[in-house]
Amino acid sequence: MPAKLAISDAEFSYGERDIFHHLNLEVMSGEVCCILGANGCGKTTLLRCIAGTLKLQSGEIYVDGHDVYDLKINKRAGRIGIVFQEHNIAFPYNVLEVVKMGRTAHLNLFNTPSRKDTQIAEEKLAMVGMLHLKDKPYNQLSGGERQLILIARTIAQEPEVVLLDEPTSHLDFRNQVLILKIINQLVAKGLTVIMSTHLPNHAFLVSGKSAIMHNGSFIAIGDPTTVVTEENMKTAYGVDVKIRDVALDGLNDLIKVCVPVLRKAD
Amino acid sequence: MTRKQKSLLILLPLIILFVSLFVGRYMIPPLEVCQVLIGKALSITPTWEPKIETIIFGVRLPRALLALVIGASLSISGASFQGLFRNPLVSPDILGVSSGAGFGAALAILLSLGPAYVQVFALAFGVLAVCLAYLLSRIYRADSVIMLVLSGVVVSAFFGALISLTKTVADPQTKLPAITFWLMGSLSTSNLQDLISILPFVLFGITGLLIVRWRINVLSMGNEEAMSMGLNTRPLIAFIVLCATLTTAASVSVSGIVGWVGLMVPHLGRMLVGPDHKYLLPASLSIGASYLLVMDAIARTASTNEIPLGILTAIIGAPFFAYLLRKTRGVWL
Numbered sequence: 001m002p003a004k005l006a007i008s009d010a011e012f013s014y015g016e017r018d019i020f021h022h023l024n025l026e027v028m029s030g031e032v033c034c035i036l037g038a039n040g041c042g043k044t045t046l047l048r049c050i051a052g053t054l055k056l057q058s059g060e061i062y063v064d065g066h067d068v069y070d071l072k073i074n075k076r077a078g079r080i081g082i083v084f085q086e087h088n089i090a091f092p093y094n095v096l097e098v099v100k101m102g103r104t105a106h107l108n109l110f111n112t113p114s115r116k117d118t119q120i121a122e123e124k125l126a127m128v129g130m131l132h133l134k135d136k137p138y139n140q141l142s143g144g145e146r147q148l149i150l151i152a153r154t155i156a157q158e159p160e161v162v163l164l165d166e167p168t169s170h171l172d173f174r175n176q177v178l179i180l181k182i183i184n185q186l187v188a189k190g191l192t193v194i195m196s197t198h199l200p201n202h203a204f205l206v207s208g209k210s211a212i213m214h215n216g217s218f219i220a221i222g223d224p225t226t227v228v229t230e231e232n233m234k235t236a237y238g239v240d241v242k243i244r245d246v247a248l249d250g251l252n253d254l255i256k257v258c259v260p261v262l263r264k265a266d
Numbered sequence: 267m268t269r270k271q272k273s274l275l276i277l278l279p280l281i282i283l284f285v286s287l288f289v290g291r292y293m294i295p296p297l298e299v300c301q302v303l304i305g306k307a308l309s310i311t312p313t314w315e316p317k318i319e320t321i322i323f324g325v326r327l328p329r330a331l332l333a334l335v336i337g338a339s340l341s342i343s344g345a346s347f348q349g350l351f352r353n354p355l356v357s358p359d360i361l362g363v364s365s366g367a368g369f370g371a372a373l374a375i376l377l378s379l380g381p382a383y384v385q386v387f388a389l390a391f392g393v394l395a396v397c398l399a400y401l402l403s404r405i406y407r408a409d410s411v412i413m414l415v416l417s418g419v420v421v422s423a424f425f426g427a428l429i430s431l432t433k434t435v436a437d438p439q440t441k442l443p444a445i446t447f448w449l450m451g452s453l454s455t456s457n458l459q460d461l462i463s464i465l466p467f468v469l470f471g472i473t474g475l476l477i478v479r480w481r482i483n484v485l486s487m488g489n490e491e492a493m494s495m496g497l498n499t500r501p502l503i504a505f506i507v508l509c510a511t512l513t514t515a516a517s518v519s520v521s522g523i524v525g526w527v528g529l530m531v532p533h534l535g536r537m538l539v540g541p542d543h544k545y546l547l548p549a550s551l552s553i554g555a556s557y558l559l560v561m562d563a564i565a566r567t568a569s570t571n572e573i574p575l576g577i578l579t580a581i582i583g584a585p586f587f588a589y590l591l592r593k594t595r596g597v598w599l
Contacts (some may be wrong), residue, residue, distance in 0.1 A: 029560055048490070051494050051581060052494075053490045053493050054494075056313025058479065070496075073493060073497065073498045074497075074498070075498070077493075077495055078496065081494070081495075082494045084490070084491060084494070087491075089354035089487065090349075090353065090354075090486050090487075091349070091352075091354075091486055091536075091541035092540075092541055093483065093541055093542060094540070094542075097542055101483060101484045101487065101495060102495060104481070104484050104492075104495045104496045104497050105495060105496025106496075109477075109478075112480040112544060113480070120291055153495075157495060157496070194372035247509060257582075
């Protein structure tokens with residue numbers, strides 16, 4: 001089966017500053033891929049390139065065999081949606097209005113969202129469990145609620161590939177788990193998800209593969225149990241970690257956890 | 267937008283238009299205004315003094331219609347630009363249209379070219395200033411609206427200096443006062459011809475903005491985010507700038523510089539119908555039209571010498587806005 005999303009020999013730099021080079025990655029349909037790496041290693045830049053809002057210096061990104069840069073903006077948005085990390089909203093639109101904006105790619109120039117678009121927006125809000133907030137002003141919501149609303153907006157766009165940039169940053173423990181649950185739900189519905197995170201444990205919690213980014217390239221790609229290792233974490237983050245199996249219910253239900261080693265001497 | 271708000275927004279300018287026909291230094295009883303209006307519509311032989319007909323149809327009606335059109339233009343442009351630039355402090359002249367138009371008018375006055383040329387020069391230089399700002403922002407190849415605003419500020423400063431330059435060389439007895447009064451804004455010399463000449467620009471611009479108004483919501487999420495949602499932002503931004511510039515430049519070319527309306531009215535609109543541009547733009551049209559019509563009625567009624575409109579919009583508008591800010595604590599922001 002051909003990959004849903006294929007990145008080959010991707011290279012990007014901001015002027016003199018090299019961000020990444022010779023990146024290769026393939027993500028299959030219905031797969032989650034966690035991109036792990038330290039702050040500033042280029043995860044966000046890569047996601048923006050995949051979304052087509054930044055252009056690679058060289059290399060290609062294909063979605064379903066189409067070069068993302070050759071697709072028209074609205075066609076591309078119909079295939080790839082992204083939830084950005086930094087987000088500020090200039091006007092206090094209400095939640096439903098924000099989610100309806102996700103329908104832009106499906107409307108022609110003279111159209112505004114129809115009743116059907118509103119219905120889709122409400123459906124997606126219900127999917128992330130936020131329908132009760134639909135008439136609230138977006139800017140009065142908590143960080144976790146906002147993240148869920150933005151995920152709803154992105155899936156209202158009905159893309160096949162969803163990119164999430166640090167979807168759990170700034171969120172409390174409960175909301176982190178909630179977001180991870182929703183990510184697993186999206187994948188169960190057949191969506192392809194690529195998310196960046198700097199929390200290794202999240203790689204174990206979502207059912208998919210991991211890619212570890214360091215110094216502008218991937219140092220390992222594969223199943224989290226094989227690539228999220230103590231050595232790789234030491235390389236990527238420069239800290240000592242221990243990775244252990246924890247039994248959830250009974251001995252057959254094991255999950256790996258990663259904890260940093262902090263001795264009193266440190 | 268509720269039905270009540272909708273009917274209020276439709277009726278408000280019409281009621282004020284009617285009232286403005288009978289108030290003035292020469293008061294005409296409302297009943298007589300009705301008589302003349304209905305009589306004229308049904309082509310009844312006049313039973314009223316011809317003087318009254320001249321005041322209503324020759325003076326007050328064209329001027330009132332101009333005030334409606336200009337107030338509506340400045341306000342819808344302001345609301346669109348505030349959305350486009352994601353900033354509620356933006357006014358329609360952020361890209362230099364007013365300074366450009368001011369310089370055009372000042373230049374035409376300096377060259378003794380006559381009122382028609384003043385209007386044409388104002389329109390042309392207003393559009394030219396915005397074109398310059400737009401091109402300047404494109405030189406950097408950045409798809410950033412910040413760059414556009416910055417270019418606008420640069421161009422405004424440049425044309426502002428040119429206005430000062432024309433003032434220093436203008437004849438202080440005749441031309442300097444004419445330039446100064448033009449810059450303060452007034453509808454005292456306006457006539458039906460002015461209205462007809464700006465109408466095509468204004469109609470094009472307003473229609474264009476109304477068509478894309480929902481998309482301004484998406485654009486206000488930021489350029490990159492809007493693109494990721496499938497919006498082709500570059501042509502849309504250019505189109506919004508074009509529409510807002512044509513309406514503003516055309517308006518300013520007959521009224522002179524009338525500040526504050528384009529900044530304040532969108533806020534009144536947000537208080538009433540919320541931030542969604544789908545409702546905000548039509549609301550701004552109606553409120554802006556009504557507001558400027560009231561201001562113009564005061565300008566021509568309050569004293570024997572007309573108060574320049576540009577002064578009045580701010581002298582009454584600013585305290586009124588401050589009061590609203592205090593009363594609502596800015597919850598709509």
